[in-house]
Each structure stands twice: as C-alpha cells, then as structure tokens.
Amino acid sequence: QVTLKESGPGILQPSQTLSLTCTFSGFSLSTYGMGVGWIRQPSGKGLEWLANIWWDDDKYYNPSLKNRLTISKDTSNNQAFLKITNVDTADTATYYCARITYWFAYWGQGTLVTVSS
Amino acid sequence: DIVMTQTPSSQAVSAGEKVTMSCKSSQSLLYSENKKNYLAWYQQKPGQSPKLLISWASTRESGVPDRFIGSGSGTDFTLTISSVQAEDLAVYYCEQYYDTPLTFGSGTKLEIK
Numbered sequence: 001q002v003t004l005k006e007s008g009p010g011i012l013q014p015s016q017t018l019s020l021t022c023t024f025s026g027f028s029l030s031t032y033g034m035g036v037g038w039i040r041q042p043s044g045k046g047l048e049w050l051a052n053i054w055w056d057d058d059k060y061y062n063p064s065l066k067n068r069l070t071i072s073k074d075t076s077n078n079q080a081f082l083k084i085t086n087v088d089t090a091d092t093a094t095y096y097c098a099r100i101t102y103w104f105a106y107w108g109q110g111t112l113v114t115v116s117s
Numbered sequence: 118d119i120v121m122t123q124t125p126s127s128q129a130v131s132a133g134e135k136v137t138m139s140c141k142s143s144q145s146l147l148y149s150e151n152k153k154n155y156l157a158w159y160q161q162k163p164g165q166s167p168k169l170l171i172s173w174a175s176t177r178e179s180g181v182p183d184r185f186i187g188s189g190s191g192t193d194f195t196l197t198i199s200s201v202q203a204e205d206l207a208v209y210y211c212e213q214y215y216d217t218p219l220t221f222g223s224g225t226k227l228e229i230k
Contacts, residue, residue, distance in 0.1 A: 037219075047159075047167065047210055049219040062218045096166060102214045103157040105178075107166040 002026035004036075004097050004108035011114045018084040018113060022097030026106075029055055029075045035100040036080040038071065040093040041110070048093075052100055053080055087115045119143050119213050123222035130201050131230045138225040140194040140211035146174075147191050148215065155215035158187055158196050161224075162207045170209075171196070196225075203229050 004024040012018060020038070027034055035054040041047050051071040052060045061069045070083040080097060092115045098104035120143040130136045146155045154174035159167040169178050171187035174194055186197040198205055208224040 046223045047212075047221040049221070052217075052219075060217045064218070102155065103169060103172045103212065104159070104167070105169050107168070110166055 002099060002106040004099060004106060006095055006097050006108045006111040008095060008111040008113050010112070011116060012087060013117055014088045014115055015086055016115075018082075018087050018091065018115075020082045020084075020095055020097075020111065020113075022080040022082075022108060024078050024080070024097070024099065024108075027099060028078070029053075029073050029080065031055055033101055036073065037098050037100040037104060038080075038082045039096045039098060039104065039107075040091075041096070042093045050084075050095075051082060089115050091115050118218055119146075119216060119220050121211055121213055121220050121222035123209075123211060123225050125225060126223065127226040127228060129228040129230050132203055133200050135197065135199055136201050136227065137195050137197045138209060138227075140189075140196070140222050142192045142194075142213055142215075144215075145191045146194075146213050146215045154190050154194070155213055156187075156189075156194050157212045157214060158185075159210045159212065160205075160207045161210065162204075167210065198227075201227070201229065205229070 008020045037052040038050040053071045068085045073080045094110040096110045099106040122141045124139045156174040158171040161167040175187040184199040211222040
C-alpha cells in the first residue's frame, strides 16, 4: 500500500524559506523509474507542478519559480524534501507530494502553508 | 510550456445523464516512437487530494468505475462519464506529462443538479 504524507511549518513570514517534507511508504526512491513530485494548489484554484526528483537523483523544476526551488531526497528514510526560498503571499497554498512514474499515481493529503506577516 | 485548456469550466447535470468535458493541448501529446498520448485525468472531490483516473489518455486506473472513459489523441482529449452519479461531484483536471514543465488544465467543475 502506497502512502505519502506532507509536513511543513503551517505559517511563515514573507522572505523566509519554506521547508517541506514528504514521508512515504509502499515504494522506494531507489527503485528504477520511481520519482516523487511536488504540486501546489492555492485555495479554490488549480494545480501547479513545482518539481520532481527521480530514483537516480535526476531533478526537474518548474522554471516559473526560477531559482527558488530545491528538491532532495533521503532514500534510506523514505523521504523527499522541497525548499522554496524568499516566499511571499503568492506562495500561500496547499502543498502536495505525489509518487510519479509518468503521471502522479498516488497523492498525499496535502499540507496548508500560509505566508503572512 | 505546453498549455492545457479545459472546457467548460463548470457543468451541471442530473444523475444518470452523460457528461463530456474537453481538454486541449497547445502541442501534440502523441509520442511517435510508442504511439502513446502523454495525458492523464484526475478527479478532485471537495476537501480531498486529486485522484488519478486515467493515464495514457484512455487507460483507466484499477478500481475506477467503467463509466469514466478517456478518449482523444494528439491535441484534443475528452473525459466522458457515461452515467453520472452523485459521488462524481468533483473538479476534473487533465495533465500532460509529455514534457516539463508538467502542466495541468484549469479544471472542469462537475455539479449535480
């Protein structure tokens, strides 16, 4: 059974760095073809893909967030991480992690992040 | 970037009716080497995470009712629900995985009359 769960700070201030953790089970990020992606969704709005990391440590980012994103993984502890630097109110959203092969087959429950001064 | 355009933005139907929703991509999602369309459909019910319904444009995920039918190729795709049930109340998103950045459509909200 594949499960994923996101965790994050809940609330942070503009200009701070957002650190998110995805803890998963039921698959390994050392398995060929496996990946974890991050997607966000502002309240009442659509889905925006942020980044993927793959079993071979290959990484892909959404260029719309320029150089603010860093994705990483801890294979031995079944975790993936996303950092977003210099946040502002536009980064307020629910952040999801999901297992990806080609598509996002399994999603976490999401963690709400609010950026507010 | 590949732009995904979904229409309509919302639709209200009665239970038992057939509903279709469209997803168009700004470039072809058909990969010539394997003849596969790199398109997925997701269902997001109120207060829940998205759930994968269909991959490769027309392959239903295990456990997805057969009333959900994906079709289309190239740049034009359709999700059909053959007989809408009350539990199908949700927003439906298409997503292309042909190229990065991965992109989603803006969604079609299905309401039950």
